[in-house]
Amino acid sequence: MYAQMVKSEATQEDPEMLAAFQARIDAGEKIEPKDWMPAGYRKTLIRQIGQHAHSEIVGQLPEGNWITRAPTLERKAILLAKVQDEAGHGLYLYCAAETLGVTRDEMTEMLLDGRMKYSSIFNYPTLTWADMGAVGWLVDGAAIMNQVPLQRTSFGPYSRAMIRVCKEESFHQRQGYAVMMKMAQGTPAQKAMAQNALNRLWFPSLMMFGPSDADSTHSVQSMAWKIKMNTNDELRQKFVDQTVPQAEYLGLTVPDETLNWNAEKGGYDFAEPDWDEFFEVITGNGPCNTERLAARNKAWDDGKWVRDGLLAHAQKRKMRKVAAE
Amino acid sequence: MSSPNSAYPDTPEAQDKPKRQEWPLWEVFIRGQHGMSHRHVGSLHAADEEMAIKNARDVYTRRNEGVSIWVVEARHIAASSPSDKGPLYEPSESKVYRHPTFFDIPDEVGAM
Ligand SMILES: [Fe+2]
Ligand SMILES: [Fe+2]
Numbered sequence: 494m495y496a497q498m499v500k501s502e503a504t505q506e507d508p509e510m511l512a513a514f515q516a517r518i519d520a521g522e523k524i525e526p527k528d529w530m531p532a533g534y535r536k537t538l539i540r541q542i543g544q545h546a547h548s549e550i551v552g553q554l555p556e557g558n559w560i561t562r563a564p565t566l567e568r569k570a571i572l573l574a575k576v577q578d579e580a581g582h583g584l585y586l587y588c589a590a591e592t593l594g595v596t597r598d599e600m601t602e603m604l605l606d607g608r609m610k611y612s613s614i615f616n617y618p619t620l621t622w623a624d625m626g627a628v629g630w631l632v633d634g635a636a637i638m639n640q641v642p643l644q645r646t647s648f649g650p651y652s653r654a655m656i657r658v659c660k661e662e663s664f665h666q667r668q669g670y671a672v673m674m675k676m677a678q679g680t681p682a683q684k685a686m687a688q689n690a691l692n693r694l695w696f697p698s699l700m701m702f703g704p705s706d707a708d709s710t711h712s713v714q715s716m717a718w719k720i721k722m723n724t725n726d727e728l729r730q731k732f733v734d735q736t737v738p739q740a741e742y743l744g745l746t747v748p749d750e751t752l753n754w755n756a757e758k759g760g761y762d763f764a765e766p767d768w769d770e771f772f773e774v775i776t777g778n779g780p781c782n783t784e785r786l787a788a789r790n791k792a793w794d795d796g797k798w799v800r801d802g803l804l805a806h807a808q809k810r811k812m813r814k815v816a817a818e
Numbered sequence: 819m820s821s822p823n824s825a826y827p828d829t830p831e832a833q834d835k836p837k838r839q840e841w842p843l844w845e846v847f848i849r850g851q852h853g854m855s856h857r858h859v860g861s862l863h864a865a866d867e868e869m870a871i872k873n874a875r876d877v878y879t880r881r882n883e884g885v886s887i888w889v890v891e892a893r894h895i896a897a898s899s900p901s902d903k904g905p906l907y908e909p910s911e912s913k914v915y916r917h918p919t920f921f922d923i924p925d926e927v928g929a930m
Contacts, residue, residue, distance in 0.1 A: 527827045528900050574880075581877050588861045591843065592826050597863060598840045657860070661881075803865035804841060810866065 495548035495612045495636055497703040497775065499541040499721075501714040506531050518719050523649040526592035534718055539593050539600075540609070541720060542651055546586035547604045547611040549579050551785050555619040556628060564622060571668050572625060578661045585657050589650035605790050613771060614701050616779030617694065623676050623683075627690035629669015631698040631736065637662045638732050639702070642722035651720070670739065677743040684744070691740065692748045696766040702729040704768055734760045825895040843892040844870040846877075848884035856888050864889075 511531060517524065524530055553576050560576065563569035587597040603609040614632055619625065640662065644655045676687035702725040706712040715721035740747050751764045773779065825845070841863040847856035859878050864870035870889040878884070898906060914920050923930050 525900070526825075527897070577876075577880070581880070584862060584877055585860060588843075591861075594827060596838060596840055598838060653860070800841065800865075801839070803869065804839060807866035807869075 495552075495639070495701075496541045496544040497610070497612060497701070499537060499544060499711070499715070501533060501537045501711040501718075515717065518647045518717075522647075523652060524647050525649045533714075534720075535593050537715060537718070538648055538651065538720055539590055539595050541715075542586055542590040542593075542654075543595070543600045543603070544610050544612075546583045546590060546600065547609060548615065549583035549586060551604075551611045551615045551789060552632075553579050554785055554788055555615055555617070555781075556625060558619050559622060559625050562622070563625075568672070575629070575665050575668060578665065582658050582661070585654040586651075589648075589654040592650045601793065605786065605793055607777070607786070610775060611785075612701060613774040613779065614697050615785060616774050616781045617697050618781055620693070621686050621690060623672070623686040623690035624694070626669050626672030626676055626687065627694045629665050629667075630673050630739070631669075631691075631694050632701070633662055633665040633669060634736060635698050635701045635732050637666060638728045638735075639723075645719070645722065647719035673743055673745075677745060687743065688745050691745050695748050699729055699733070699763075699766045700768075700771045700774075702726075702732070704771065730760050733763050737761055825892055825897045841865050844874075844889045845892050845895060846870075846874040847888040847890075848874070848878055849886040849888075850883060851885055856886065859883075861892060867891075 510529060514524075514529065514531060514534075524534075556572060556576050556579075560569060560572050563572050587600060590600060591597055600609065604611065614635075619628065637659070640655050640659050644652055644659055646652045646655065673687055673690075676683045678684075704725065706725045712721060712724065716724075737747055737752065749764045751762065753762045754760075755762045774782070777783075842865075843861055844864055844867075845861050846859050848859050849856045862870065862873050862877055864873050867889060871887050874887045874889055879887070910916070
């Protein structure tokens, strides 16, 4: 998912207020920006929604990489529309976080100087056109697993942002799967490219859900607050169960020799990703971390004169209008 | 304390920070094709109203969601405060006669 290992903040507040707050959440009420909320709830949400927003924005880079090299004009238009949606997702989410008292520019600066994170998945390279298929199918597919239940999250603005996002995600996954179908049914070389993309992106996709958090106190608190709806393992299992038959339909092999249908639990047994690799990636040592952050920093720095210029122009126009009245 | 007349809270985080030079926040309202009123759909940042409308078009109407856009700077919105919930909305709870189902009309009268 797009927000991994979000630490929840411990809260020290009036026990009565806390109990009343929890009762509202348990009753299924939405918490709105001006309602009283524990400081820890606010901080955890800023961290989680911010990380989610950053992932949408940084996530444009590995796909933007292929826009100019899409194989047909139609594929190019589709990919462009998909990447544009992701910019929108980032914006919806930044706005949701902003209702908690942090500004978008502040969050951007925290991303750029490494104080805030984005999903580990976007630190992997997209090497061939087949990766555009695999990313839509697997990465958006994994994101959907997490975002669908989050539509019911307790924080109103986050819930509303998730509802908008989910409306658009199914296009993302389907266009990705359509690319995979085309490749898998193509020449042997094209099918091999599709298999290679699956091989490289399978385990990083499983990592998106984060390490097992069954015993994590952060996770228990976030689940009580309904800002996390399922454990990481639950979502990962669901993702594998949904995705394996889709790979079979493509005639591709999931790169996991231990993969096996377990009739008793009604789900697949599968291998865990390499968690050492995961921790390396989220601490900044993945294959593309430096490149991704450099690209975001460059865009921010190069855009400064535009932001400043438009603001100055708007202020000048406003002054003129006042003077004329 | 959150100010009683803004849509968003001034949180502890926001209070003692220096004022930043950022594009202001705008709230976006869209009217769909089927004659309903403009509806709040979300917010965005823009330097001025012209850009806010352009950005609203890009962010909120990519799939034929609307035929008309209103934008208003978020700081111009006055909002009721959550602590007024009781005095504002409770009085209507006891006025059940405002609903048509309060009245029993015999079947033979026909649809009403
Ligand atoms: Fe997205
Ligand atoms: Fe997506």
